[in-house]
Amino acid sequence: MGKYNEFLYDDIGNEYARKNLYLLELAKLQSKLKTAKAEEKLEINDAIKKLIKNKKNNPYNLELSSYKSKEKNFLTTLNAKVKVFVSNLDKSIDGKLKKMEKDLFISTEKASFYKKYVPLTHDAALAYERNCIMRDQLPEIIQKYKTTKDELTNAKAHLKQIDVQNEKKVKLEIKEFASKQKAIFNEGKLKLKEKRHSKLISDKALKNGIIELQKKRSEAINLKSYESDKKSTKELIENKKYVLNKGIRRELNVLKSNISDLRRKTPIELSKTKPYFSAITVLFPGIGQLLNKQALKAIVFAFATLFIYVIAIPYALGFGNYQGSGISGLISLAEGGKKVDKSLIFMIEGIVAIFLLMFSAALLMLSYFDVKKVEKDAMKGIRPRNWFESYSKIGQEGFPYLVSLPALIVTVFIVIVPITTAIMLSFTGMDPKHQSKFTWVGIENYKLIATGSGLAGSVFWSILGWTLVWTVCATSLAIFVGFMLAIIANNDRIKGKTFFRVVYLLPWAVPAFITIMFFSIMFSQNGSITTLLDNFFNIQLTAKTDPFYSRIVLILLQTWLGSSYVFLLSTGVLQAIPGDLYEAAQIDGATEWQKLKRITIPIVLFQTAPLLVGQYTFNFNNFSIIYLFNGGGPFNPSKYGNLAGSTDLLISYIYKLTMENQYQSIGAAITIVISLGLMLFAFIGFKNSKAFKEERL
Amino acid sequence: MKKSDKKKSDKKNKLYLSDKQPLSTVGKLMLFLSYIVLFAWALIILLPLADMVVSAFNGRQEQYIMLNDNFQFSLKHFDYLFNETLYLSWVKNTLFIAIMTAVITLIIVSFTGFAYSRYRFKGRKASLMAIMLIQTIPTFAGITAYFTMHSVISSIAPFFTRQMMLILIYAGGGIASNTFILKGYIDSISTELDDAARIDGCSSMQVYRLIIMPIAKPMLAIIALWSFIGPFMDYLLPRVLLTNPESYTLAAGLFTLINDFRTMNQPAFAAGGLLTAIPIVALFIVLQKQLVSGLSQGSVKG
Numbered sequence: 001m002g003k004y005n006e007f008l009y010d011d012i013g014n015e016y017a018r019k020n021l022y023l024l025e026l027a028k029l030q031s032k033l034k035t036a037k038a039e040e041k042l043e044i045n046d047a048i049k050k051l052i053k054n055k056k057n058n059p060y061n062l063e064l065s066s067y068k069s070k071e072k073n074f075l076t077t078l079n080a081k082v083k084v085f086v087s088n089l090d091k092s093i094d095g096k097l098k099k100m101e102k103d104l105f106i107s108t109e110k111a112s113f114y115k116k117y118v119p120l121t122h123d124a125a126l127a128y129e130r131n132c133i134m135r136d137q138l139p140e141i142i143q144k145y146k147t148t149k150d151e152l153t154n155a156k157a158h159l160k161q162i163d164v165q166n167e168k169k170v171k172l173e174i175k176e177f178a179s180k181q182k183a184i185f186n187e188g189k190l191k192l193k194e195k196r197h198s199k200l201i202s203d204k205a206l207k208n209g210i211i212e213l214q215k216k217r218s219e220a221i222n223l224k225s226y227e228s229d230k231k232s233t234k235e236l237i238e239n240k241k242y243v244l245n246k247g248i249r250r251e252l253n254v255l256k257s258n259i260s261d262l263r264r265k266t267p268i269e270l271s272k273t274k275p276y277f278s279a280i281t282v283l284f285p286g287i288g289q290l291l292n293k294q295a296l297k298a299i300v301f302a303f304a305t306l307f308i309y310v311i312a313i314p315y316a317l318g319f320g321n322y323q324g325s326g327i328s329g330l331i332s333l334a335e336g337g338k339k340v341d342k343s344l345i346f347m348i349e350g351i352v353a354i355f356l357l358m359f360s361a362a363l364l365m366l367s368y369f370d371v372k373k374v375e376k377d378a379m380k381g382i383r384p385r386n387w388f389e390s391y392s393k394i395g396q397e398g399f400p401y402l403v404s405l406p407a408l409i410v411t412v413f414i415v416i417v418p419i420t421t422a423i424m425l426s427f428t429g430m431d432p433k434h435q436s437k438f439t440w441v442g443i444e445n446y447k448l449i450a451t452g453s454g455l456a457g458s459v460f461w462s463i464l465g466w467t468l469v470w471t472v473c474a475t476s477l478a479i480f481v482g483f484m485l486a487i488i489a490n491n492d493r494i495k496g497k498t499f500f501r502v503v504y505l506l507p508w509a510v511p512a513f514i515t516i517m518f519f520s521i522m523f524s525q526n527g528s529i530t531t532l533l534d535n536f537f538n539i540q541l542t543a544k545t546d547p548f549y550s551r552i553v554l555i556l557l558q559t560w561l562g563s564s565y566v567f568l569l570s571t572g573v574l575q576a577i578p579g580d581l582y583e584a585a586q587i588d589g590a591t592e593w594q595k596l597k598r599i600t601i602p603i604v605l606f607q608t609a610p611l612l613v614g615q616y617t618f619n620f621n622n623f624s625i626i627y628l629f630n631g632g633g634p635f636n637p638s639k640y641g642n643l644a645g646s647t648d649l650l651i652s653y654i655y656k657l658t659m660e661n662q663y664q665s666i667g668a669a670i671t672i673v674i675s676l677g678l679m680l681f682a683f684i685g686f687k688n689s690k691a692f693k694e695e696r697l
Numbered sequence: 698m699k700k701s702d703k704k705k706s707d708k709k710n711k712l713y714l715s716d717k718q719p720l721s722t723v724g725k726l727m728l729f730l731s732y733i734v735l736f737a738w739a740l741i742i743l744l745p746l747a748d749m750v751v752s753a754f755n756g757r758q759e760q761y762i763m764l765n766d767n768f769q770f771s772l773k774h775f776d777y778l779f780n781e782t783l784y785l786s787w788v789k790n791t792l793f794i795a796i797m798t799a800v801i802t803l804i805i806v807s808f809t810g811f812a813y814s815r816y817r818f819k820g821r822k823a824s825l826m827a828i829m830l831i832q833t834i835p836t837f838a839g840i841t842a843y844f845t846m847h848s849v850i851s852s853i854a855p856f857f858t859r860q861m862m863l864i865l866i867y868a869g870g871g872i873a874s875n876t877f878i879l880k881g882y883i884d885s886i887s888t889e890l891d892d893a894a895r896i897d898g899c900s901s902m903q904v905y906r907l908i909i910m911p912i913a914k915p916m917l918a919i920i921a922l923w924s925f926i927g928p929f930m931d932y933l934l935p936r937v938l939l940t941n942p943e944s945y946t947l948a949a950g951l952f953t954l955i956n957d958f959r960t961m962n963q964p965a966f967a968a969g970g971l972l973t974a975i976p977i978v979a980l981f982i983v984l985q986k987q988l989v990s991g992l993s994q995g996s997v998k999g
Contacts, residue, residue, distance in 0.1 A: 322849045322852055322853065323849075342845070344841070344842075344845050345845055345848075345849060348842060348845050348846060348849065349849070392900075395900050395901055395902070396901060397818075399812065399816065399901040399902075400812035400813075400815075400816040400818045400821075401818065403808035403809065403811070403812050403905075404808065404809050404812050406804070406805050406808070407805045407806075407808070407809045407872050407876075410805065410865065410868065410869045410872065411828065411869055411872060411873075413846075413869075414839075414865050414866055414868075414869030414870070415831060415832075415839070415869050415870065416831065417842065417846070418838065418839025418840075418841075418842035418843060418846070419831065419834055419838050419839060421839070421841065421842035422838040422839060422841065422842065425841060481738075484734075485734075485735070485738055488731045488734055488735060489735060491728070491731060492717060493717070493720075493728055494728075494731060494732070494735070499739075500735055500739060501985075502982055503739045503742055503743060504738070504739070504742065505981060505982060505985055506742055506743075506746060506978065507742055508981070509974075509977060509978040509980075509981035509982065510746065510970075510974040510977070510978055511929055511930045511948070511970075511973060511974060511977060512930060513930065513932045513948045513951070513952070514749075514951070514970035514973060514974055515745070515746075517951070517952065517955055517966065517970070518745065518748075518749050518966075518967065518970060519745065520955070521761075521955060521963050521966075522745060522748065526761060528748055529745075560741065560742070564742075568985065568989050569989060572986075572989050617833065621835050621837075623837070623933055624932050624933065627932075627933075628932065628952070631956075651835060651837060654837060655837070655933070658840060658841055659840065659937055664841050667841075668838070668841065671834075671835065671837060671838045672838075674835075675833065675834040675835065675838060678833045678834070678835075679830050679833050679834070681833075682829070682830060682833040683830060
């Protein structure tokens, strides 16, 4: 036996008295039971039992059931009446009006029926007041609809009878008017120009004045053009059509929201005390909503059911797969399958199946909690929302979820599924010999990397070393150069700043692949830079064949490319530093060097720090400069094996492993290792960022 | 009369009118050094680029670009580029991919940026954090999967070309950072505007469409521009995903002019690079302030 509360509550906690006397008595006894002494308890328990036993003969319940049967009768007779009413309606009126007239008729009838039962139940009270609202407000809307419709037909008829002669005359008049306006405009313009000439007003005032005159002129002409009967009638028709369409809808929405206000203020009374609908229907979203009498919501959730049982679960079981066998394919990886079966496809389809199941689980939870909340609220007294209310609620609270949905789907399938694939791949043995079929090998690949053994793993540590050296040197040098240039160029006495800024922007603006490729040409054996160095300084630069020079050139090249961006950033920050800081420092007797060290550098560093950190991660993964410049070469098989060159970074090494030599699994393992490292790096930076700390996220 | 006039002007010339301190000898030297440094770096930047421009127009350059004293103005490399290579279809592909990427990014990001800025919903902070971290994983990680995914999807939907896959990858990869940037910008728009609109009866969708989007236009333009430029700059993904030279983007296509012996033609590469760079450089020069501020906003907020 569940507990009943003596009072009913609505959304915002207003209290209402129960109208169901039977439940009220029960609730009173129950609350008495709580505070009663031991000896009284038995007595009260007896009373409760008796009350429940006599439930059917309880006077209130008798009354209620008689009301219900009467209501049923009334509704059947009403149905018949409505049919008669509709058939008596004028045949020529359109559907919208017909529906409104019908609603009006029904509400009048209902209001008079339910009036008697208002004190009996909250439901009847709601029905009465609801129909009252409709009865009172609909006639006005119908009237408006009718008159607007009449006006529209009149206007249309008028449009057909417009006097052509008169129209021509008016047109001429308008033309004349326009030319007059033009004259006025020209005159005004001339006056303004004269004023400008005698320096009474500024250039800007002249411009604004002319714009103002132009506006005046076009407005006047526009106004005049409505004197044409044709144009004004057309405008009228437009207007009336708008009212018929949007205006009436708005009025109906006002009516609906009045009703929903009423629904919020009229509680519901249920004899149910446990939210069992949600538990029963948890597997089938939509049915619970139906039991809660939220039909349209049920339809929406039915789509979720459809998705779960028609798409997600069959797919996970292997039906409708492209080649794989759902989740089980993730375990078997097509082992023992047909020759055309590919382990990779089995894996990806398994992962997709997992994500579909996760979506399904989320939908089930959503539905379960929705049904449960509505049920619980209803037991408290809060009426379940009707579609109009749910719709506007979804529009407000569900909005962020709805609009983020495309982003979520794209992110899951384009970012997360591939990354999951890479993670799983790193635990398999996909290599040149096992391209179409491979098996799980556990952490074998990670072992190879950690111990630096195997064909692919042996060079991992030396490549990591160069990658780190490269990242630190190339980025720091670029930052240093960019920053120095920004400080030098920011000097007040330097002329031609625009020139320098435009020039310094170029390395950033010209697509990097173009400059890198062109530098690659220039540094080649017969390239212009090599030749120049040879001719003028007698240096034989072998940038493409000597590992050491190659690395130096790459670092310098990245400095050339990266300093531009740092320069622009620092310039932006430098210009924003308030000048009084420097003045104050000067008054205190600071030297230029002190000003630089104590004011400029801290401010610039502080403001651009996150971006500079970003530069480091960017260079860590800077594939294009390495690959495009020399393909990772020069190659030195005795030191780097056949897979990597001496300037290869981890990222280009991974590229060579996965794309050129088909060691996908170990490539994936290295990717995961460096991703974890980068993530940690980013996480620390992120945690310390201002935005995160200030909870502005 | 004349004499006194001259005297006056002499006096005027001697007056020191600048609000800066007069330069000492050391200062003058420093200024001179500054100019030298600035001009030197400008030269370092300009010379290679100038070499590219000159090579593109130099009729004397053959297949390989060499240091060449002879210059003869000619458009033959451009001629080669347009008639002997697939340059025009590369441009077309790149434009298609770039525009689609920009459009999809804009649609998705404008919504998420608005939602993340204006609503406090469950899972907001966690999802932002998660996406930010996932983004640090190089796009690279997914390459093996992209390949297979494409063959799976295209077997179901044959119209799904590799270029579309590329577009989705570009758009999907940019969601998180662009959401951050836009969110930061929308945060700076007063919420009183929304409230006023809501009181007047606007729905969330109308607030988004009629209030926020028009105000956020400058930032949207920057995001669109960045997404648009991305495909022009990227070499890796097109190279991996696109297998047919007909469907290459500019970066992948131009690379065939310098790394493939059958199609090698370095001056034509210079010409193609020049044609590609000019519009982008023009864009950057005109919009440099906005581009830089867009960048820094995204980062500081993140």
